[in-house]
Amino acid sequence: MTDAALSNPLALIAELTHRCPLHCVYCSNPQELSARQDELPTESWIHVLQQAAALGVMQVDLTGGEPLARPDLPALIRTARAANLYVNLITSGLPLDEKRLDELIAAGLDHFQLSFQGALEDTASEISGGKSHAQKLRVLEWLRSRRVGVTLNFVIHRRNLDQLEEMLVIAESSSASRVEFAHVQYYGWALANRELLLPSREQLTHSLDFFKNAQERLRGKIRIEYVVPDYYAKFPKPCMGGWARKVILITPSGEALPCHAATVIPGLQFENVEEKSLAEIWQKSEAFQKFRGEDWMQEPCKSCDRRSVDFGGCRCQALVLAGNAAATDPVCSLSPQRAKVDAIISAIRETSPVNSSSGSVVQPAWLYRPNPA
């Protein structure tokens, strides 16, 4: 069911590849990763970018996996700029050297968003399953002398919540004008590792106080933004600005999704950009139409005053937590299934590294995200 007047998408998320040199335990990619041989060629991505601009999209996120795994990045950036798109690179910073960085900026990159898995090398290595922290600090150094927008994205969870001060030190000694403290959201690999990642309410509250103080102290110098785990919220997040209202995501193999996690919802038919135009997909794709408007809503959403504010929350989360993608997102205090979320929270055991009798630290049993074939 469409809105009376379907508005244009505003953002394109271009998941160029699921290949990545890191194996982060919180990765939001689906647990079924796209194989390298299935990746769209350069010409196909060029066509997607041009169609997106024609549809009214303003910004493109070049992401993955790790977008730097694609050698055609400069060509894609040039295409996006020529089509008047604002170009964001969402990256781990590897593999990268100064020459390549200059190439990306010369091609017209607007904004470089660098992820951090911790403030300390040991934590970063544990969370990402590889050595990357030193490289990220090198990239920060290179960025100081280049003119490009810079955001540092610190992914936050129980294992690194005690490093917020140190994270801010890294940010303040860089040229970043924006910092995002992103509490993990529970999809993909993060869902598999949730038991080890989800913070306690006390930890969450402490982090919120920290973020608010930092925002105030650094006002005018660094724009600090933060995302909280919505298990602790009273009302759900307006996920993606509503299902298929503002964003199109294209997977490495060319499938058009309304969001990162949509493939968890059974029975949805996804179109491919190699077979249909982006305009046709946006307007008519069965998957995009599925949760537009209000006809699909169940109670209490159906008659709730907030339904145009948060759209009933997240469809994928409703599927994962309540077994039904059309249900009220169970994180909502008005959901009849809220008790399921409360039970998950109650089950948190605040673990810290366990010292074995030999004095060595025992690592939690993480499920690391592999590199697809």
Next chain:
Amino acid sequence: MSPDPNSRPQLAPGCRLGENQGQKVLLMPERALRLSGPSLEIVTRCDGQHTVSTLIAELQKLYSKADPKKVEQDILGYLQLLHDQRALDFPS
């Protein structure tokens, strides 16, 4: 804290003007501000050339029917807002 009247506001790295659906927009990381009328007149003058004083004077002339003091307050407020969002720098 008000912008220094002698500083020359300019768009911060990663921020630039664009156009969408026939309207001018200010593009920045994960945000876009639609510009029209006064906001457009202000932002297009944040070119690293106009001082804050000159910018105010030009808009007071452009909006000659408005109270000049209010024009000044509104501009300073808007520049401060854009600065806080890290869309503008005020190099002296």
